[in-house]
Structure formats: C-alpha cells, structure tokens
Amino acid sequence: MTILATRRGTLAAGLALPFVARAQTQYKPEYKMSVVGNRPIPFADGAFKWAELITERSGGRINVKTYPGSQLVGGDQTREMLAMRQGVIDFCVYSTINISPQVKEAALFQLPFLLPGHAAFDALLASDVGRDFFKVLEARDVVPLAWGENGFREISNSKRVIRTPADLRGLKIRFAAGNIFKDIYEGLGANPVQMSLADLQPALSTGAVDGQENPINLFLAFRMDTLAQKHLSVWNYVNDPLVFAAGKQVMAQFTAADQALVRACALEAGRYEIGVTRKGLGEGGDRSSFDELAKRGVEATILTDAEKRAFATATRPVFDKWAATIGRELVARAEAVIRAAS
Numbered sequence: 001m002t003i004l005a006t007r008r009g010t011l012a013a014g015l016a017l018p019f020v021a022r023a024q025t026q027y028k029p030e031y032k033m034s035v036v037g038n039r040p041i042p043f044a045d046g047a048f049k050w051a052e053l054i055t056e057r058s059g060g061r062i063n064v065k066t067y068p069g070s071q072l073v074g075g076d077q078t079r080e081m082l083a084m085r086q087g088v089i090d091f092c093v094y095s096t097i098n099i100s101p102q103v104k105e106a107a108l109f110q111l112p113f114l115l116p117g118h119a120a121f122d123a124l125l126a127s128d129v130g131r132d133f134f135k136v137l138e139a140r141d142v143v144p145l146a147w148g149e150n151g152f153r154e155i156s157n158s159k160r161v162i163r164t165p166a167d168l169r170g171l172k173i174r175f176a177a178g179n180i181f182k183d184i185y186e187g188l189g190a191n192p193v194q195m196s197l198a199d200l201q202p203a204l205s206t207g208a209v210d211g212q213e214n215p216i217n218l219f220l221a222f223r224m225d226t227l228a229q230k231h232l233s234v235w236n237y238v239n240d241p242l243v244f245a246a247g248k249q250v251m252a253q254f255t256a257a258d259q260a261l262v263r264a265c266a267l268e269a270g271r272y273e274i275g276v277t278r279k280g281l282g283e284g285g286d287r288s289s290f291d292e293l294a295k296r297g298v299e300a301t302i303l304t305d306a307e308k309r310a311f312a313t314a315t316r317p318v319f320d321k322w323a324a325t326i327g328r329e330l331v332a333r334a335e336a337v338i339r340a341a342s
Contacts, residue, residue, distance in 0.1 A: 031064045031090040031250065036077045036098070036197055038068035041221040043242065046148050046273025047093040050244060053265035062258060064091060075198040078102075078177045085141050090250045093273075094243045095150055100178045105136050108326050108334055110180045111319050113312035115239050116342055118278065121149070123341035125241060129334050134243075141248040145263045146270035148242030150215055151277045154235060157211025158204075158228035161301050162235075165189070165314040174200055174212040181213075183318045184237075188311070201227060215240070216289050217277055225296040232293065234302045235311060244270050 035047035044066075051064035072089055073079040077098045083089045100106040108114075108129075115121050124130060125147045134144040155162055157171055169189035175181035177194065185192035193209050203209045204227035211229065219225075219232065244266040251259055280289030293300045303311075312319075323331040 027062060027253065028090075029063065031062060032072060032088070033064050033066040033091040033093075034070060034072045034080050034083070034089045035066060035068055035093045036070050036095060037218070037221075041218050042273050042276040043093065043095070043148075043150050043218070044068050045276060046242065046244070046269050047091075049272055050093070050266055050269035051091070053269055054262055057261055057265060058258065062254070062262070069198065070196075075196050077196065081140070081142065084245070084247045087247065087249065089247065091244075091246050093148060094245055095176075096241050096243065097150075097181075098177050099243075100180070103136060103140065104326055105133055105330065107178060107180050107322055108133075108330060109241055110178055110238050111322060111326075111331065112184050112237050112315040113308065114319075114334065115152075115236075115338065117236070118283070120338040120341045121239050121241075124334055124337050127337045129330070129337060132330075137243065137245065138248075143246045143248055143251045144243050145246060145266035146244040148244060148270045148273040149277045150240035150242055151217055151281075152234075152236040153213045153215055153238045153240060154219070154232055155211060155213045155237075156219060156224060156229040156232040156298075158207070158230060159210055161231050161299065162233040163301060163303065163307055165311055171211055172209045174203060174209045180318065180322050183321065184315055187315055187318050204228060213237075215277065216281065216293070217279075220289060220292055223296075225293075225298050230298055232298050232300050234300060235308055237308075237311065237315075242270075242273070 033047055033051045035044050037044045039045050039048060048066045051066045054062050054064045069075060070077040070080060073083050077095065078101055080089060080092050080094060081099050081102050084092055096106040096109045100110065115124070130147070137144045155173070159171060160167060162168060165188050168185070170191065172191045172193055173185050174193050174195055175185065176197065182192045182194070195203060200212060201222065204212065204224065207228070212224070219229070246262060251262070254262065280286055290300055
C-alpha cells in the first residue's frame with residue numbers, strides 16, 4: 001500500500017507539472033502602454049506601433065493597449081516611470097526629459113548645444129554611453145529595449161523673431177520638465193514656466209505663456225500656428241531621445257521567446273518612429289515640414305552656425321553646472337563620441 005501510494009503520489013505530481021507550467025505562463029488579458037500626446041505626433045505613433053506589433057505578432061497572446069496623453073498618470077508625464085515601477089503601467093515610451101527628475105544621467109541629453117546634428121545623435125546612442133545609460137535604467141526596475149527620437153527642439157513664440165540671446169529677454173517660455181531648462185532660459189533672460197503638454201495649448205491660446213520649445217513635427221501636429229506661434233527659430237539646442245521600455249516584473253512573466261518578440265517589436269517600432277520624426281526636415285532633400293510651416297504663415301528662421309555658437313556661449317555656465325551634476329566623466333565620454341562623429 002505504501003509503494004502504491006507513493007506511485008500514485010508521483011503520478012499525480014507528474015500530471016500536475018504541465019498545469020503548473022501553464023499557470024506560470026498565464027498572461028494578463030491586457031497590458032497597458034503609456035505615452036505622452038496622441039497620434040499623429042511621431043512620439044505617440046511609435047508607442048501605438050509597438051503595441052500593435054506585439055499584439056499582432058503574438059497572435060493576441062500579449063494584448064497591449066495604448067493609453068495616450070499620459071492618462072494613466074493623470075496627464076503628468078513625469079510620473080510614468082514611478083507608475084511603471086508600481087505596476088500601473090506595463091510598457092511605456094519615455095522621453096529622457098520626462099524621466100530626468102528621477103534619473104540624473106538622463107539630463108546628459110539636455111545639455112544645451114551638446115549635439116550638432118543627427119550623425120552625432122545616432123553615434124551617441126549607439127556608443128558605450130548609450131549602452132551604459134540603459135544599464136542605469138535597468139537598475140531602476142525598467143527594461144529598456146530600444147531607442148527612439150523626439151527630435152531637435154526648436155523655439156517658437158508670438159512676439160518676435162529669435163536670432164540672438166537678447167531676443168529671448170522677458171519672454172515667457174514653457175518647458176516640460178527638468179530644472180536644467182529653467183536654468184537655460186533664465187540664463188538667456190527669459191521667464192521659464194513649467195507645465196504639462198496637456199496644459200500647453202490653452203496657455204498659448206490665452207497668452208499665459210509667449211512661447212514654447214518642441215520639435216517641428218509636434219509643432220505641426222498640434223497646430224501651434226493657430227495658437228499665435230508665428231515665429232519659429234531652428235536652433236537645434238537639444239535633441240530628446242526616447243526609450244522604449246517595459247517593466248521588469250512584466251518582462252519576467254514572459255517566456256524567453258516572448259521576451260525576444262517584445263524586444264524585436266520595440267527595435268522595429270523605434271526605427272519607424274525615428275524615420276517619421278525626421279521626415280520633412282531636409283534629409284534626402286525632403287523639406288516638406290518647412291513647406292508646411294510656410295503654408296501656415298509661420299516664419300521659420302534657421303540660425304547660422306555662428307548664431308548657434310552665440311547661444312552656446314551664453315548657456316555655457318548652465319552646461320558646466322549641469323555637467324558636474326550629471327558626472328563630468330560621463331559628459332567627457334559623450335563629447336569624445338560626438339567629436340569623432342562630427
């Protein structure tokens with residue numbers, strides 16, 4: 001009887017194993033993707049694309065729904081990383097600007113006039129500096145999977161053309177997050193005002209702020225030309241990398257094959273998003289975004305290299321201050337990569 005009981009117990013345990021395995025790979029009915037803004041801006045489009053690729057290629061096994069406008073965190077995009085760590089958000093496309101209050105290294109990408117162009121931007125993200133930044137995020141229970149790009153941030157306003165640092169004096173300029181932007185604009189004599197993207201449009205329409213800084217693709221998508229933004233200066237002072245990321249606990253629930261699927265979809269969505277972001281800005285002779293600005297009556301002023309250097313000189317004290325906070329060794333490594341690529 002004892003041997004029979006033992007055999008029965010062993011058989012029962014063996015039969016139970018497949019059920020245990022199935023329970024361990026039981027996925028949630030829905031995984032939540034958070035992103036700032038909404039389609040058609042490339043930032044949000046990249047998040048939707050990623051969610052759609054995962055859902056489609058997993059045959060619906062990993063069902064990802066995108067929640068635009070940072071609605072899962074009440075519209076406050078700076079809270080998305082915390083919400084991911086708390087399990088409120090499963091996937092997210094982060095702006096490095098929005099996570100810089102929690103991750104000091106993210107402010108590297110906001111150093112004024114660090115990046116002269118897309119070649120330097122691409123080289124920096126592909127370098128050891130970019131890989132080490134992903135390791136920093138991993139230490140915060142975030143699994144970074146791919147890079148995206150929000151685009152070089154240009155400045156617009158309702159008052160006048162901006163060509164010199166003196167032209168910014170007294171203007172009320174909205175910025176999204178990060179005290180480095182407050183320091184930059186105060187150093188240029190402007191009055192910086194922090195507010196979410198959701199609050200920006202009414203603030204521009206009422207004149208609560210005079211101007212804002214965002215990539216041209218976002219300027220066009222949100223029709224800021226209808227919000228008194230008739231002067232836009234292309235100065236390329238900052239480029240804002242995006243991070244396609246998943247929660248650490250979420251990725252741990254997936255099989256190795258599904259982890260690879262999620263990563264592959266992130267890489268594809270990231271490449272797609274970068275292509276959409278750069279469309280119409282002159283690469284390959286495509287200047288359709290500038291043509292659209294002109295059609296809408298926006299005066300686009302493209303600063304010369306000498307004019308950009310004047311702004312870089314004026315903001316150098318801010319650069320040096322924040323380099324100390326970010327880490328001088330990290331900044332020096334980034335500058336070396338950029339020099340080699342320029």
